[in-house]
Amino acid sequence: MRTFAFRRLQCACAVLLLSAPATAAEFKSESAGTTTIPAAMHRVYVLDAALPHIVDGRIYVLDAADLSLKGMLEAGFAGMMLAAPDRRRIYVATTFYERLTRGKRIDVVQVFDDQTLKVIDEIPIPTRRAQALSYRSLFQRSSDGNVLFIQNATPATSISVVDTASKRQLETPAPGCYGIYPAPTKPLRFSTLCGDGTIGTYTMSSNFQSSERKTSAKLFDTGADPLFIHAERDQDGYVFLSFKGKLLRASLDGESATITETLDIIPPDAADWAPGGYQPFAVDPKSGMAYILMHPGNKDGDHKNPSAEIWAYDLRGKRLVARSRAANLTSLTLSAVDPALLFGINPVDLTIERFTIDASSHQISRAGQIRLGETAALVEAPR
Amino acid sequence: MRTFAFRRLQCACAVLLLSAPATAAEFKSESAGTTTIPAAMHRVYVLDAALPHIVDGRIYVLDAADLSLKGMLEAGFAGMMLAAPDRRRIYVATTFYERLTRGKRIDVVQVFDDQTLKVIDEIPIPTRRAQALSYRSLFQRSSDGNVLFIQNATPATSISVVDTASKRQLETPAPGCYGIYPAPTKPLRFSTLCGDGTIGTYTMSSNFQSSERKTSAKLFDTGADPLFIHAERDQDGYVFLSFKGKLLRASLDGESATITETLDIIPPDAADWAPGGYQPFAVDPKSGMAYILMHPGNKDGDHKNPSAEIWAYDLRGKRLVARSRAANLTSLTLSAVDPALLFGINPVDLTIERFTIDASSHQISRAGQIRLGETAALVEAPR
């Protein structure tokens, strides 16, 4: 084929030479190429379910320095995202149908390279994964990074456990429970929030044959003050947030879960304020600062309302440190590389926004934005 | 299963009765259902390729009476639409990929019922169909309705011929040619426009084993004044339109094509006006009136510009009858049931618009619109 092509090429050139004058020499022709994401670039990932075309969700890859768009990943139908910066991979759990929107359902974890943004592996999973909005806690991995945890819902809930190397799988029933919180130091252990206010903790056998479940005491009130399923890692545990503005520190490393501390972020003079959104807060494990999306109005049904302010709450000092104006955010994340940087999703103005945190006052200021996305709900800045 | 379900149902009711007081009797509970499109409803179909999510194109089904949206059909990636009102079917030729946007390519014709909007059949076709904007002439059927014609491009061009009943297929090479114009009365014959200014006419053997091609004389100038590939049926032939505003009447029923008449619609006092759009004109075969999307400016490259006016040109009387203001349209079609109704796509304001034609003056007035679509390009009102 190449030989044939070259023969015709020579022929074409002969024709060209007849009409090519000397002036053409000054022109240097270009060629089309393909860019890649620099290894060292600090990344912001935004998962947009693109509801109006929900089969075609996507993950935008932004430069954390200026929010410029550097590329995108396919997220399929109600896809979930999990960045594995140590492995330079992005995992996407999603669903395909044989005929776009109908026919046989196929669920897989797609493994993307985080520089070429190409799919380099695919792991088939049961067609029971929760086709849900992209909450972080619905797709997680073990503390050693070897095992993926995927939330299922049929609507009976269970959790799929997938070894990325061997692709061995285990499905643990977790009826009435939702959200996955891997144990901070035990790779074979994870916890889940349950509808009766307990936390279930599962410990798997190392051969993936079985898992044992331990149920905590009743730790929260799913009726009066439910917990958001978004949780943040603290130095030695997890931080949960309740609809009414309580921060719960949880220890999830043991065989069963405990709440070690409950902090109320709402001061008396702001009694009608409440947290809200899909990813309503971020915690800096080093400094112990929590940044929380807050809005006035704490009626039932307001728990996904966009922000009016971001509050900075000191988990160690147990006090509200600063309140900063920040309108219309429903998701917030802290940079894993620079704890003075926050990134948020503003679904009202359809922007992704970048914020800087003042080191002494903890006042937060907007420092950049890009108009992007349709119904984005998850933002991560993992490397 | 049903027995089991019923058993539990009784059980549940028993529980309910314990707490159900007498006041509940006044409430009549509803149940979810599914609507269908009334057989008698006059339909407007709008094919929207939805470029920003091009895997997920769709066809909107509107009520011609008030443009209310009644349903939609999946059009897949760069799908083509062909309504068969006599059979109450809508054919959609499209492409699917194994993994939404990658993997194995699958091309099919999906057959939709035009009342339930469900896929009732699927015809596999070669993966060579033109993944193109949805011009009407890229997907057509024979005069008896039994055979589908599908434009291919790899970019080498050919035309696939598919018998809808037997699914037998024939692929006829048509290099350098594009667009399909079935012969008005000969089911086994179609023509195509060629890059050398000729029209190629193909006559197939009745057993679908072979086709014979006859090439016309040079009938148009692809350099100086190309023809739009959108064409309209006249009483006994076709009407083509050139970039510079000439209407060409073509006879395509014979073994080779002829142009029977050429009419210049541009009057001397509007010398800088030109037709434009993706579906730039419609013809009423009964009255011989052509309705043409016109814009000022006739520079090279303006041939897809949106309209400023709709011109009514009398093909029989050979004169421009009326000019009506109608901004921003790029596609226009005439109702097949009411020749006083036009429907247009306005991609600037993202609306579908409805127009009435005054019977005596042929002045055109907007009479309704709906905000719909992203990058719609084909509108049909076939029944």
Added chain:
Amino acid sequence: MSDIIINRLMAAFDRAAEQAFRRSAQAIGRRSALSTIGKLLVGGAMLPVLPFDRSSGVHAADAPKADAADGSCDYWRYCALDGFLCSCCGGSVSACPPGAEPSKVTWIGTCHNPDEGKDYLVSYNDCCGKTSCGRCLCNGNVGERPGYRMGLHNDINWCMANTQSMYHCTVSVLVGMAESK
């Protein structure tokens, strides 16, 4: 409402969940559902709204007439609807557009009808098997709870238990009355 949810969940279990999970799921699901918010009065015409009965009545043409304001997210029935209004997509307040099937399982909201001063239980059935409609996106969350209270959760595709599970739009079906709070 507890029982509606139980029945809905159970119907889904019958069809979609694994045999192995069934016993524990029933036990825990029931316990969970019994602690549901609000006290409920359920009408006598209860039977037709249960999912396994409704699936046979899917092609019912007797969909209720849409209210005047049904294209607006502010319409009272939509107080906890998260998705595209089917009334903007070719369906009605309670009927799916052509080609789409009502979901076999749903979540239940409680909405206040300001004209009557009464509270109603609303089944938010997703309509399934068609590409997402894309029109009239609403996001009401009255009474909504995270997925550990699955029968009160709306950030998930309720077409999940249908054979064709693509999400198209959402209807609001009145299935009972609730005691006003």
Added chain:
Amino acid sequence: MSDIIINRLMAAFDRAAEQAFRRSAQAIGRRSALSTIGKLLVGGAMLPVLPFDRSSGVHAADAPKADAADGSCDYWRYCALDGFLCSCCGGSVSACPPGAEPSKVTWIGTCHNPDEGKDYLVSYNDCCGKTSCGRCLCNGNVGERPGYRMGLHNDINWCMANTQSMYHCTVSVLVGMAESK
């Protein structure tokens, strides 16, 4: 330009078209292309832009620096670009975003650079194998012609000859100079 088009089409034929079509296609395609608009001057560095050579240089990191105005449809190179600007999607004026491959076949436009007063031949490569970018949709049509002049047509997916034929965005690659009209 005629010959560029011929070569591009031929390269596609080599790969994608059926053996049976080849002879007739070459004959007619060549005849058609020889009547192409405009007289063209083609630079000496012609070889690398032909599609069969370019495919090996796909991962070239030497993509030209984008002009200041490259995010706007008014930028002169985009005079006949119909699609999403790759420079808005993570690529540049002439480089595809990560994960996307330049199309093996293209159509050729002729655009006037107002700063230099010169006309350039622009190869509009689609970038392929990624979902549609959706940003900066432009629709220039200078010199564009219907599909019976395929090498001058832009209402078609030019990823059609790639193994992965999904359309992502479009780049504008200068491949030659044209005699100013």
